[in-house]
Amino acid sequence: MWNMKTLLINSKDLADLALEKIESYLTSINSKLQFEENKSKVNAYSNINLPKYDLPQFAGDFNSWLSFKSIFSSSIDFNESLTDIQKLQYLQNAVTSDASRLIKGFAITHENYKQAWETLLNRYDNQRELAFSQCKRFFSLRNVKPTSESIWAMIDVCNEVLKNFKTLGLECNQLVELLY
Helix, strand or coil: CHHHHHHHHHHHHHHHHHHHHHHHHHHHHHHHHHHHHHHHHHHHHHCCCCCCCCCCCECCCHHHHHHHHHHHHHHHHCCCCCCHHHHHHHHHHHECHHHHHHHCCCCCCCCHHHHHHHHHHHHHCCHHHHHHHHHHHHHCCCCCCCCHHHHHHHHHHHHHHHHHHHHCCCCHHHHHHHHC
């Protein structure tokens, strides 16, 4: 009888051990299934064909700098999958006219991307000039014809100017101080 008791205890221990191994195995399979499910979701999203996006051109106009800087920064400058050489190529292709002349002499090298981008930032990321150009744009709206199209165009320019002031972190009192 004592042997039977020992045998039952050992059987229970074996059953517990087998149960632990089965649970561990099921957990492992569950993890693999979740990984494969997530992987297929990622692959499903990566197979979406978005239309080709062309970067906007920047010619050196202060009125278009904030928009260009935002788009270029988010799609190229902050893109860690691009090398600095690729970023410089995108930058040189995206600028024209006055802005192009600023970075024209930079050879396509790893070191030159940051210098070229800084050169553009030093020239065009000037808060006073940006605010002044937005004011000029706003005050040039004087000759508006009383048609619905021209009124909507005026409203659109006003909204854009106000958004640009907000992007610059300026309120009306700060704007007056900056300009005078």
